[in-house]
Amino acid sequence: MLQYEFMRQAFIASTFIAITAGLVGVFVVSRNMSFLSHTLSEIGFAGASFGVLVGISPLAGMILFTIVSSIAVGGLSNESSRREASISAMSSLFIGLGILFLSLSSKSSSYATNILFGSIVGISSKEVQQLLALAIFVIIIFIIFYKPLAFDSFDHIGASASGLKTRLLSVIFLVTLALSVSIGAQIVGSLLVFVLLTLPGATAKYLAHSVPKMILVSVGLALSGVWLGLYLAFITNWPVTFFIATYEVIAYFIGLGYKNYKLNH
Amino acid sequence: MIQAQHLSKSFGNQLVFTDLNFQISDGEFVSLIGPNGSGKTTLIKIMMGLEKPTSGNLQMSHHTIGYVPQFRNIDNDYPLSIEQFIRLNNKFTLNPAKRKEQNQKIQTILKKTGLTNLKNRPLGLASGGEKQKAYLAQALLNDPKILILDESTASLDVEVKMQLMDLVAELNQKEHLTVIFITHDYDLTKKYTKRALLFENKSLKQVNVSDVSKNMFKMEG
Numbered sequence A: 001m002l003q004y005e006f007m008r009q010a011f012i013a014s015t016f017i018a019i020t021a022g023l024v025g026v027f028v029v030s031r032n033m034s035f036l037s038h039t040l041s042e043i044g045f046a047g048a049s050f051g052v053l054v055g056i057s058p059l060a061g062m063i064l065f066t067i068v069s070s071i072a073v074g075g076l077s078n079e080s081s082r083r084e085a086s087i088s089a090m091s092s093l094f095i096g097l098g099i100l101f102l103s104l105s106s107k108s109s110s111y112a113t114n115i116l117f118g119s120i121v122g123i124s125s126k127e128v129q130q131l132l133a134l135a136i137f138v139i140i141i142f143i144i145f146y147k148p149l150a151f152d153s154f155d156h157i158g159a160s161a162s163g164l165k166t167r168l169l170s171v172i173f174l175v176t177l178a179l180s181v182s183i184g185a186q187i188v189g190s191l192l193v194f195v196l197l198t199l200p201g202a203t204a205k206y207l208a209h210s211v212p213k214m215i216l217v218s219v220g221l222a223l224s225g226v227w228l229g230l231y232l233a234f235i236t237n238w239p240v241t242f243f244i245a246t247y248e249v250i251a252y253f254i255g256l257g258y259k260n261y262k263l264n265h
Numbered sequence B: 001m002i003q004a005q006h007l008s009k010s011f012g013n014q015l016v017f018t019d020l021n022f023q024i025s026d027g028e029f030v031s032l033i034g035p036n037g038s039g040k041t042t043l044i045k046i047m048m049g050l051e052k053p054t055s056g057n058l059q060m061s062h063h064t065i066g067y068v069p070q071f072r073n074i075d076n077d078y079p080l081s082i083e084q085f086i087r088l089n090n091k092f093t094l095n096p097a098k099r100k101e102q103n104q105k106i107q108t109i110l111k112k113t114g115l116t117n118l119k120n121r122p123l124g125l126a127s128g129g130e131k132q133k134a135y136l137a138q139a140l141l142n143d144p145k146i147l148i149l150d151e152s153t154a155s156l157d158v159e160v161k162m163q164l165m166d167l168v169a170e171l172n173q174k175e176h177l178t179v180i181f182i183t184h185d186y187d188l189t190k191k192y193t194k195r196a197l198l199f200e201n202k203s204l205k206q207v208n209v210s211d212v213s214k215n216m217f218k219m220e221g
Helices: A005-030 A034-054 A058-076 A080-104 A109-117 A125-144 A146-154 A156-161 A166-188 A193-207 A211-236 A240-264 B040-047 B082-087 B096-112 B128-140 B158-174 B186-192
Strands: B002-011 B014-024 B029-033 B055-060 B065-069 B146-150 B178-182 B195-200 B203-208
Touching: A005 A034, A005 A125, A005 A146, A005 A166, A005 A193, A005 A211, A034 A058, A034 A080, A034 A109, A034 A166, A034 A193, A058 A080, A058 A125, A058 A166, A125 A146, A125 A166, A146 A156, A146 A166, A156 A166, A156 B065, A156 B128, A166 A193, A166 A240, A193 A211, A193 A240, A211 A240, B002 B040, B014 B040, B014 B195, B029 B040, B029 B158, B029 B186, B040 B055, B040 B146, B040 B178, B065 B128, B082 B096, B082 B128, B096 B128, B128 B146, B128 B158, B146 B158, B158 B178, B158 B186, B178 B186
Parallel strands: B014 B203, B029 B178, B029 B195, B065 B146, B146 B178
Antiparallel strands: B002 B014, B002 B055, B195 B203
16 A cells, blocks of 8 residues: 555654644643644634635644634633633634635535545645655744643643743643644644543543653554554555544543453442 | 842833732741632742732742642653653753652652652543542652642642641651741641741732631632
């Protein structure tokens, strides 16, 4: 299968997407931001269709929309109940906008399908390079801020008490989350990118008891998911997103079952 | 030593307290008492450098503070083990010698707080008392000279409260740690502290523990 250029590109891109999403996902879950990452992917859809409308690349449109809105949502309110409500309001608005932008631009509906559900055939080598650069940027940011980010994500109150600049850390995290959403959406689509950003991290929470081990498990699950998904999509011609989502959901429930089993034995 | 002179704080037009004058010596174990909303937490925030006084000044000979709050966002699903939770407060280093030093320090603190046998237990599954000990252990990782317990005993059983306070008293005596104990608990104040700082009518009174009475612990102002 790797003799095909498009499959090689898809494999390279997915590998980096999985590493980034698996890494960021551990922090998404520990910061209770699963819902926000879902909304960001919808905002990403609006951004991509905006990109198509004004003639910039969908990826650039996505990055623009997700970064601006993630900072806006982050600064909106620290009260979680209000934040949830604000996020769902924004989510509805952006889905509407995405549909509007697509209908204003004269692109075909298959283009919308690609943005929403992802595609493994449409990815060019130039796009792969852009994805790699962005993924490496996100990984470097995480290496630099690993310690304070881990402290703030796993013990916000302790991190504030020890004098860490938690507000700044929150903005840094949201920007990397926005970038991860934009990167991940290129293969799995904006509708299901949050699968990679939340499920491997959530499963890791049940299987590991330290931050580095959680990252290992989460990246491992994300990687095995996209590789298996690509392979099965290639041989069946079914959508790659279906296989990835199914695999990650099964892994999640196995993790949950394992945790419950250990609790009772 | 901590010394406040004419310390006042307001938020906009809202006066929290005015003209506080007090002194806490190194190695002292004092309680900070008063109704909810009387300014205890604001004073602590000023000590920790998270708020600035409106006027007056606060001098502190040491600035490393260990702060142990009552509540943390730790639910049953919280994944980190007790040892890994304490480790969050470690500074990042790639230097193997420093890492070894950090490891030894963590083992010492685990032993000191009686958590060695529980270090691999997920914190989410630990009891209330074990959790508070873990919070205390994490705060001790910074080598604080001042330890602030912010109602840390409030949700614990009597026996567990005593265990935690015995541990803090031991640290206070052996390591000369200054302890500021924010509390609504009359018995613990009487048993463990020698002096209380009482917030009353937007001001602060220094009271000997023998003069501390139950009506000073009314929860509402």
